[in-house]
Amino acid sequence: MQPQRFYPLSLNPIPSFTSASSSVTNVDSRRMQTFQSQSIFGFDNSIFNTGAAQALADIDVKNVNTMLRPDMFSNYLMGHGDGAYGLPSASGEGFEAAALLPVSSHEPPDGMVNLQQVMAMHHSYPAPFPQYPMPTPFPTSVVNPTPTLPRYPLAAPNSGLEVETDPRELERFAEHFKQRRIKLGVTQADVGKALAHLKMPGVGSLSQSTICRFESLTLSHNNMVALKPILHSWLEKAEEAMKGKDGTGELSGILPNTDKKRKRTSIAAPEKRLLEDFFRQQPRPSGERIAAIADKLDLKKNVVRVWFCNQRQKQKRDFRSQFRCRGGVAGGLPSTLSARPLLPPTSTTSLLPTKCSPFTGYFESTFRE
DNA sequence: ATGCATGAGCG
DNA sequence: GCTCATGCATA
Numbered sequence: 120m121q122p123q124r125f126y127p128l129s130l131n132p133i134p135s136f137t138s139a140s141s142s143v144t145n146v147d148s149r150r151m152q153t154f155q156s157q158s159i160f161g162f163d164n165s166i167f168n169t170g171a172a173q174a175l176a177d178i179d180v181k182n183v184n185t186m187l188r189p190d191m192f193s194n195y196l197m198g199h200g201d202g203a204y205g206l207p208s209a210s211g212e213g214f215e216a217a218a219l220l221p222v223s224s225h226e227p228p229d230g231m232v233n234l235q236q237v238m239a240m241h242h243s244y245p246a247p248f249p250q251y252p253m254p255t256p257f258p259t260s261v262v263n264p265t266p267t268l269p270r271y272p273l274a275a276p277n278s279g280l281e282v283e284t285d286p287r288e289l290e291r292f293a294e295h296f297k298q299r300r301i302k303l304g305v306t307q308a309d310v311g312k313a314l315a316h317l318k319m320p321g322v323g324s325l326s327q328s329t330i331c332r333f334e335s336l337t338l339s340h341n342n343m344v345a346l347k348p349i350l351h352s353w354l355e356k357a358e359e360a361m362k363g364k365d366g367t368g369e370l371s372g373i374l375p376n377t378d379k380k381r382k383r384t385s386i387a388a389p390e391k392r393l394l395e396d397f398f399r400q401q402p403r404p405s406g407e408r409i410a411a412i413a414d415k416l417d418l419k420k421n422v423v424r425v426w427f428c429n430q431r432q433k434q435k436r437d438f439r440s441q442f443r444c445r446g447g448v449a450g451g452l453p454s455t456l457s458a459r460p461l462l463p464p465t466s467t468t469s470l471l472p473t474k475c476s477p478f479t480g481y482f483e484s485t486f487r488e
Numbered sequence: 489a490t491g492c493a494t495g496a497g498c499g
Numbered sequence: 500g501c502t503c504a505t506g507c508a509t510a
Contacts, residue, residue: 327489328489328490331489331490332489332490335489337489337490381492381493381494383491383492383493384491384492384493385491385492386491386492421493422492422493425492425493425494426491426492428493429491429492429493433490433491
């Protein structure tokens with residue numbers, strides 16, 4: 120059984136949401152305007168008011184004209200969990216950065232097992248939730264301490280709760296997430312599968328790759344923003360399930376057996392070096408040039424084209440790189456927990472030197488030949 | 489963890 | 500034909 124496929128989380132089928140004044144309206148506009156305006160989680164509020172949310176969760180979102188929007192998750196995240204940290208405000212102010220994050224790493228389980236197995240172990244983990252530092256206290260008026268209130272937000276706009284877009288906070292969460300996941304003994308793949316069982320509208324399973332990239336911050340900023348509430352939600356449930364030693368089972372996913380094999384082109388080192396040379400010369404070669412390169416390297420034109428696409432994306436998608444200004448990203452940072460990204464001073468409005476592209480953190484070289 | 493690939497949405 | 504999110508396959 121294949122995991123159900125969903126739309127990319129940040130793609131929004133509603134055209135009006137994809138314009139410059141997109142649905143990410145709730146987000147600190149000062150910052151958001153520095154990023155691509157692609158909407159993230161378009162989610163029609165009305166579905167909540169009509170109580171159709173659950174029904175929606177059960178059908179293929181491809182057929183639904185709604186998507187999730189990060190701001191819709193604000194309340195979602197605040198639900199319960201005494202130890203759970205709250206969604207910080209987008210302002211991100213009064214919040215000391217990664218200094219607080221040296222989470223002491225206790226020994227992880229020797230082997231990774233799926234959550235179901237873990238829960239079956241009946242181990243009660245001591246101090247299940249080393250409090251994730253709460254950056255900005257929420258006004259109590261918007262915090263919902265009552266566990267009986269709806270899991271899905273009825274309205275988010277201008278509620279004061281906003282999507283987390285502070286790169287520091289995202290980074291901190293990513294690390295926190297990884298630490299906790301490991302502590303729980305859950306693999307990245309397990310998390311990805313379990314997401315489908317959260318029954319969050321528009322949220323299906325994700326691959327191990329994506330979870331990995333989230334943890335290692337090798338996603339675009341928008342992508343990080345979009346995934347954070349979902350993963351946070353999973354983590355909350357997982358912690359809870361672990362606490363109450365009787366797992367509800369909702370996190371145990373069906374293990375899909377993917378048998379189809381796709382062959383992957385492998386570009387040899389010499390060719391790759393040449394491609395990198397070409398890329399340095401011109402990151403956005405014309406079709407003709409691509410053809411020429413392909414011919415020269417004896418590669419298929421499409422392979423070369425995709426390689427350039429991926430190379431550009433590689434630069435851009437590294438979440439961390441978006442807050443740096445440098446010539447290239449080749450190699451990138453090691454994705455170890457100890458890799459401390461160079462993040463700019465607190466002010467999110469001046470994250471980047473003016474010469475940088477606000478989105479990519481790079482000097483733009485958009486001109487094509 | 490990451491390289492190559494796919495596909496939706498878009499201009 | 501590009502960007503972007505995401506996944507399969509593999510180093």
